[in-house]
Amino acid sequence: MKDAGKIRLILSDIDGVMTDGKIVYTERCGEIKAFSARDGFGIRLWMKTGGFFGVVTGRSSEVVRLRCNDLGVSILEQGILDKAETVRQITSRLGVSLDETAFIGDDYPDLPALKIVGFPAGVADAAEEVRASSVWVSDVPGGKGAVRQLIETLLKARGEWDRALAFYRGENV
Template sequence: MERTHSPSPEIVQRAARVNVLLIDVDGVLTDGRIVYAEYGDELKFFNVQDGAGLVFWNRVGLKSAIITSRTSKMVKRRAKEMRIDFLAQGERVKIHAFERMLKRLRTTPEQVCAISDDVMELPILRQVGLAVAVPNAIDEVKTICHYVTHRPGGQGAVREVVDMILKAKGLWESVLQYYH
């Protein structure tokens, strides 16, 4: 049986206040690899458990967002499939998109959980209520984050965070009830 690590009481408190999940793509929603096909198409690999977690997230009425510095048709498609509420692509300075996201989703930084792996999100991570790094994140990101996932980016890290937040908010049982 696999042992799981429980988040600290402080992390549970922070997670209970979260209403918006902000996800980076490359290195968080994917494992960071980009594959170019023969005719220039870009391929990304998404994890089905992360996708299921986003379905659960939506089912309980919470909001989600993706802010990424790259632009990809595949990300647009995945965001649509997962019913992401706010998508910003091609954002070199992500804090500006973050500010737009806060307005559009009518939330505050304290109610946001941001999952990151690299320096582009540092200004956002310093503001949010729950800053999360994946294990493959650079040290500067891990240092300022409140929590580091056990699962790597592209391999269930988003699902791990979703489950943790839903449990902290007392919403996990409603997810389980849906499938009974």
């Protein structure tokens, strides 16, 4: 797949990508979101092979901070209105080019970011415009392992999937 093998940085939206998009409110505990353990596995694998992973989300919540903390994801931008500008800032901070960046989204606010990265990606149940603007669309919907599927696709394009799994098993390769 075009340019899939040169991606070094994956940036992901949260609602509708790393979750199914539902935001559950409770009176006492604030927001509840459900994350996929499969995505967590993929993200750990990706970072173990030296890839950068970050989150860019329009909303702002404590549970997202907790999830990122749990996964060891330190690139976390919440409350972002202009996702394209934030993507530019993150890439220049890391010294990664936009061409080497993938962004995965599900809805209209993700479009500006999708349009500037080398590998725009969407989830299976993304809005029509997002799917049309993406070079890759997951088979599974948001919150069901779409990020893990993206990571597997990128690592396989680089010929590093097997090495990544060996890393995860703790083998010295």
